[in-house]
Amino acid sequence: MASGVMTEAILIIASIVVATSVAGIVMSKVGSFESTFTATSESQKNIMLTKLTIPYAIQNATSTTIVEVWVKNVGIDPVTNPTSMDVYFGPIGSVKRYQYDTSATDDTWKFKTLPTIIQKSDAVQIRITETSLSAGTYMVRITAPNGVYSDYIFSIS
Structure with missing residues (x-):
């Protein structure tokens, strides 16, 4: 019984670590995408406002x-x-x-x-x-x- 509880606790901790890592990777990619989108939007805005x-x-x-x-x-x-x-x-x-x-x-x-x-x-x-x-x-x-x-x-x- 004690070993089952210990195994379950280890699996929960491992799941939390994996979920945190995945969330960190996704958030960094979203930030990178956002900065690229912002730079492209600024460039397009500059072109549209120049004549x-x-x-x-x-x-x-x-x-x-x-x-x-x-x-x-x-x-x-x-x-x-x-x-x-x-x-x-x-x-x-x-x-x-x-x-x-x-x-x-x-x-x-x-x-x-x-x-x-x-x-x-x-x-x-x-x-x-x-x-x-x-x-x-x-x-x-x-x-x-x-x-x-x-x-x-x-x-x-």
Whole structure:
């Protein structure tokens, strides 16, 4: 009788230890899933609240190798790292990516006035330096660091 009670007590204690271990593992996985879900939700929220528009682009009147592009943040979230934006430009069908370069060497882009952040309703001017501009239809795409982009098509004569 005493050995049966002792066996039952050992089995109950072992069951409690196993149940506690399983609960700990499940809770840690739930916490890991929750943090992943939260990070994904924040990223999606940032994308939904970011919106850029290009109201105007034109060839520079005094330097025919420069294209002036105005970009406006019409979204709610600011663009916090403007120099990480991607700029694509070129004739329709052969658009290429341009590197950011403050010295504005050939086939690069820079801000006319460098912003530290592009807040809601801010408009910034970008200068694209392209050595081989000729008459035709061009496209410019500005992409924010989170992937949100805006396109603009215009002609150079």
